[in-house]
Amino acid sequence: MIDFGFDKLALIGAVALIVIGPERLPKVARTVGVLLGKAQRYVAQVQSEVNRSIELEELKKMQTGIQDAARSVEQTVRHELQEAESALAGSGTSEHDTPYSGADFGSEIHHTPYYASQPAARKNWRLKRGATPLWYKQHTGVRRHVQSGAARVARFRPPTGPR
Known part of the structure; x- marks a missing residue:
């Protein structure tokens, strides 16, 4: 990258002061600063997109590796399993000795997902919120009683006058 020292920046500033003039120099400097900021943001955005695409490619490679494994x-x-079935079938045991023969091994196993065995839970958020212990609500700052802004101000306003 181009290396600008203090002496080079001073020389550029002096030339700009002579060419542009002292009246328009602050406006031009602001415009140049804004343009440089936009350019830096654009370069950073392009770099982040490139990094994202590289990470995506790495993740895809990892996914294919895991799928292959x-x-x-x-x-x-x-x-x-096939070797074990053939060993069981070829060992001379009859169908009466074992509960499974080689042909129907695993046919009685039903693959049901774990969530299908129970009925769906009732989704009632009020019950869930009511089941939260009071000490936890106080600790995390959950409001139990709703107040308007005016009521909250009146509640915490210091008393006026002698009582």
Whole structure:
């Protein structure tokens, strides 16, 4: 990058003072400052976009790597399962000795998601807020009683006159 020292900046300022004149120099300096600021913001925005795209590419590479690893693990497990099934089927055991034969191994296992086993919870935020302990509400600053601004001012106004 271009290196400007104090002596070079002073020389540029003196030439600008002679060429532009002392009346218009502050306005021109402000305009140049604004333009330089816009240019710096634009360069920073372009750099952030480039960094984002690089990070996105890295994440995509990582995702494909993880997916490949998951596929290889799945294939290994299936291969081992098939070997175990063939070993069980070829060991001379009859269907009466084992509850599963080689053909229907795993057919009785039902894959249901964990959230499908229970009914959906009722979504009532008032019950949820009411279930929060009072000490927690006081600690976190949750308002329990709503007051208008005028009522709040009247409540905390110092008393006037002798009582």
